[in-house]
Amino acid sequence: MNWRFKYTVMVFFVLVITSCSKDSYDQTNIPQAPNEVAIEQVLLGLVNAHRTSLGYDALQYSEIAYEYANKHTDYMIAKGGLSHDNFSARASSISSEVHAELVAENVAKDYPNASEAMRGWVGSSSHKKTMEGDFSHTAVSVKKDAKGNLYYTQLFFRLASQ
Numbered sequence: 001m002n003w004r005f006k007y008t009v010m011v012f013f014v015l016v017i018t019s020c021s022k023d024s025y026d027q028t029n030i031p032q033a034p035n036e037v038a039i040e041q042v043l044l045g046l047v048n049a050h051r052t053s054l055g056y057d058a059l060q061y062s063e064i065a066y067e068y069a070n071k072h073t074d075y076m077i078a079k080g081g082l083s084h085d086n087f088s089a090r091a092s093s094i095s096s097e098v099h100a101e102l103v104a105e106n107v108a109k110d111y112p113n114a115s116e117a118m119r120g121w122v123g124s125s126s127h128k129k130t131m132e133g134d135f136s137h138t139a140v141s142v143k144k145d146a147k148g149n150l151y152y153t154q155l156f157f158r159l160a161s162q
Contacts, residue, residue: 030071030074030075030078031077031078032070032074033073033074033077033143033144033145034143034144035070035141035142035143036142036144036150039113039114039142039150040114040140040141040142042113043114043117043140043142043154044059044061044138044140046114046115046118047059047118047131047140050118050122050131050132051132054132056132057136059135059136059137059138059156060136060137060138061138061139062098062137062138062139062155062157064094064097064098064139065137065138065139065155065156065157066139066140066141066155068090068093068094068155069105069139069140069141069153069154069155070141071090072090072141072153072155073141073142073143073151073152073153074143076107076109076151076153077143077145077151080145081109082107082108082109082151083107084105087105090103090105090155094155094157095157098157098159099160100137100159100160101158101159101160101161102133102134102135102157103155103156103157104130104133104135104155104156104157105153105154105155106121106152106154106156107152107153107154108121108127108151108152109149109150109151109152110149110150111152112150114142117150117152130156131154131156133156134158135156135157135158136158136159137156137157137158137159138154138155138157139154140152140153140154141153141154
């Protein structure tokens with residue numbers, strides 16, 4: 001079995017299994033909130049410190065993942081709640097742009113700072129499993145809604161074997 005076929009099957013499997021919604025959405029009508037860059041940087045550092053404390057490699061920052069994480073965070077703010085809506089579209093776009101073979105995400109809301117968000121993710125078996133997964137790249141988007149509530153999206157991916 002050649003690597004392209006295995007890659008295609010794996011991406012398709014991940015997209016089908018992890019998608020919560022197949023609805024598409026128009027990003028042009030969604031306002032863009034400013035990023036809470038300091039919180040993003042601290043949270044990325046906490047995730048990498050957690051990974052390396054367990055013997056896993058630190059994740060490399062990805063501008064592509066950041067772009068899609070930001071769009072999803074803005075979408076959640078516009079909706080007023082957490083979701084993994086349209087994950088298939090995000091994962092497919094990331095996969096096609098950087099040749100990723102596996103894509104995943106964690107989301108959160110209402111944690112007042114990076115440490116509390118990290119504590120929440122570590123306390124959730126599914127979020128913890130994602131953070132500790134076999135990924136190579138990531139980015140974290142953190143934004144505030146009009147009421148001051150923080151929304152978090154972290155995207156993870158692993159590049160396809162060459």
